[in-house]
Amino acid sequence: MAESRITSEGRTTVPAEVRSALHLKPGTRLQWHVTPGGEVIVRTKALSLLDLAGLVEADKHVHVEDMNPWR
Template sequence: MARSTVTSKGQTTIPAEVRAALHAEPGTCLEWHVTPEGDVIVRAKTLSILHLAGTLKTEKHVDIEDMNPWSS
């Protein structure tokens, strides 16, 4: 089990084995969720929406002007 201590400023160091398991590098965003039972779930958000570019194939093309809901 990995362990860390919270400082008076509310900061902590993520143990190396946890960083390795999460593939967390400098700049990685961590999302913290507390369940009703008091368990904590931490997720490393290492991918951006840009990683999804090109994953959907479609023949339909929409012009930028058609995407604007306020255009006439």
């Protein structure tokens, strides 16, 4: 069983064997869920549409005429 310790700042390190088994890389986001029974479930966070917001230039407007590939 893997184990880690919480620092006074509330930080912890995911043990190497867990990072390896889950293919976790730096920058991977984790979601923490506490069940009513007090168990903790930790999952990797998949990208949502909201996470993709801002990746494309939103202020660039294209006219319908410019979208026609047969000009």
